[in-house]
Amino acid sequence: xxxxxxxxxxxxxxxxxxxxxxxxxxxxxxxxxxxxxxxxxxxxxxxxxxxxxxxxxxxxxxxxxxxxxxxxxxxxxxxxxxxxxxxxxxxxxxxxxxxxxxxxxxxxxxxxxxxxxxxxxxxxxxxxxxxxxxxxxxxxxxxxxxxxxxxxxxxxxxxxxxxxxxxxxxxxxxxxxxxxxxxxxxxxxxxxxxxx
Amino acid sequence: xxxxxxxxxxxxxxxxxxxxxxxxxxxxxxxxxxxxxxxxxxxxxxxxxxxxxxxxxxxxxxxxxxxxxxxxxxxxxxxxxxxxxxxxxxxxxxxxxxxxxxxxxxxxxxxxxxxxxxxxxxxxxxxxxxxxxxxxxxxxxxxxxxxxxxxxxxxxxxxxxxxxxxxxxxxxxxxxxxxxxxxxxxxxxxxxxxxx
Ligand SMILES: [Zn+2]
Ligand SMILES: [Zn+2]
Numbered sequence: 001x002x003x004x005x006x007x008x009x010x011x012x013x014x015x016x017x018x019x020x021x022x023x024x025x026x027x028x029x030x031x032x033x034x035x036x037x038x039x040x041x042x043x044x045x046x047x048x049x050x051x052x053x054x055x056x057x058x059x060x061x062x063x064x065x066x067x068x069x070x071x072x073x074x075x076x077x078x079x080x081x082x083x084x085x086x087x088x089x090x091x092x093x094x095x096x097x098x099x100x101x102x103x104x105x106x107x108x109x110x111x112x113x114x115x116x117x118x119x120x121x122x123x124x125x126x127x128x129x130x131x132x133x134x135x136x137x138x139x140x141x142x143x144x145x146x147x148x149x150x151x152x153x154x155x156x157x158x159x160x161x162x163x164x165x166x167x168x169x170x171x172x173x174x175x176x177x178x179x180x181x182x183x184x185x186x187x188x189x190x191x192x193x194x195x196x
Numbered sequence: 197x198x199x200x201x202x203x204x205x206x207x208x209x210x211x212x213x214x215x216x217x218x219x220x221x222x223x224x225x226x227x228x229x230x231x232x233x234x235x236x237x238x239x240x241x242x243x244x245x246x247x248x249x250x251x252x253x254x255x256x257x258x259x260x261x262x263x264x265x266x267x268x269x270x271x272x273x274x275x276x277x278x279x280x281x282x283x284x285x286x287x288x289x290x291x292x293x294x295x296x297x298x299x300x301x302x303x304x305x306x307x308x309x310x311x312x313x314x315x316x317x318x319x320x321x322x323x324x325x326x327x328x329x330x331x332x333x334x335x336x337x338x339x340x341x342x343x344x345x346x347x348x349x350x351x352x353x354x355x356x357x358x359x360x361x362x363x364x365x366x367x368x369x370x371x372x373x374x375x376x377x378x379x380x381x382x383x384x385x386x387x388x389x390x391x392x
Binding site for chain 1: 197199200201206207208210211213214218220221222223224225226227228230231233234235236237238239240241242243244245246247248257258259264281282283302303335340
C-alpha cells in the first residue's frame with residue numbers, strides 16, 4: 001500500500017525483540033495515533049547516533065569526551081570498578097556505596113556468541129587501570145558463567161601487571177544479573193568484596 | 197551519563213508495548229551494535245511521518261492521494277468491503293476471494309477506550325459508499341464485541357441510505373471439529389444454517 005510504511009515496518013525490526021507482527025503494530029500505532037512521537041523518536045535516534053560516544057576514560061556512553069562521573073573531583077581515583085554495562089553501573093551508583101570510578105566493558109566474554117577478548121575494550125581497560133593512580137580494581141561483572149569467565153580473564157590480566165584485584169562478594173545470587181538484583185544485595189556484596 | 201541517550205530511551209517508550217527496561221535495552225543495543233540500524237530507523241520514521249497519508253477513497257495508509265488498490269481498474273467498483281485495519285485488509289487480499297474495493301476504518305467503536313463514532317472516518321465512509329456506483333457493502337469487522345457493535349452501527353447508517361449491507365458469515369471454521377469448537381460458535385452456525 002505504502003512504501004514509506006513498509007520501509008518503517010522493516011526498520012522497526014532492527015530493534016531487539018521486535019518481530020514482524022509487533023513491527024507492524026508499532027508502525028500503525030505511530031502513524032495513526034502518535035505522529036508527534038514518531039517525529040520525536042526520529043530526532044532522538046539521529047541525535048544519539050550523532051552525539052553519543054564512549055567516555056575516553058571509563059568507556060561508557062557519553063556526549064562529552066570524558067563523562068560527568070569520571071570528571072567528578074569528589075571521586076576516589078585509586079578505586080576502579082569494572083562492570084559489563086551502563087545499566088549495571090547505574091545499579092551500583094544507586095546503592096550509594098561506591099566512591100571510586102568505573103570502567104564499563106560494554107559486554108562480556110561469550111565464546112558461544114563469538115565475543116572474545118578482542119571484542120571488548122580490554123586494551124583500554126589496561127591503559128586505564130595502569131595509570132599509576134588506580135590501586136584496586138573491583139570486578140563487578142555478572143555472576144553468570146560468562147560474567148565469571150570475564151572476571152577471571154581480567155583478573156589474570158591485571159594481576160600480571162601488579163594491581164590489586166577484588167571481586168564482588170557472592171551476596172549476589174549465583175546466576176543473577178546485576179540489573180535485576182535489589183540494591184541492598186549489591187550494597188552487601190560491595191562491602192564484602194574479596195581478592196579475585 | 198548521556199543526555200542524547202536519555203532522550204532516545206524516553207522516545208523509544210512512545211512505541212506500544214515498550215516499557216522502561218526494554219527501551220533501555222533497545223537504546224544500548226542500537227548504540228553499541230547497530231548504529232546503522234538506528235540511522236535507518238530515524239530516516240524511516242521521518243519519511244513515514246512526511247509521506248504517509250490516508251487514501252482519499254479507502255482511508256488506508258498510502259503515499260499517494262489514491263492508493264494502488266483503489267486505482268486498479270480490474271476491481272469491481274460496485275462492491276465495498278469494510279475492515280478495521282490495514283492488516284485485516286491484507287488478510288482478506290491473501291484469500292484471493294475479493295474482487296471489490298475496501299474501506300479501512302482504522303479502528304473500531306470502543307466506548308471503554310473512549311472511541312466513539314466521531315473518532316472513526318464514518319463521514320468519509322458514507323460519502324464513499326453513496327457515490328452512486330457502490331451497490332453492496334460487506335462488513336468485515338472483527339467478530340469481537342467491539343467489532344460487532346461497529347458493524348451494527350455502520351449497517352444501520354448505510355441501510356438508512358438505501359444500500360445493501362451484508363456481513364461476513366459466522367460459523368464453524370473450515371477443518372473445525374464440532375467437539376473442539378466453542379458452543380457460542382456452534383449456536384451461531386446453527387442459527388445461520390443455509391441450504392445444503
Ligand atoms: Zn567516564
Ligand atoms: Zn485506497
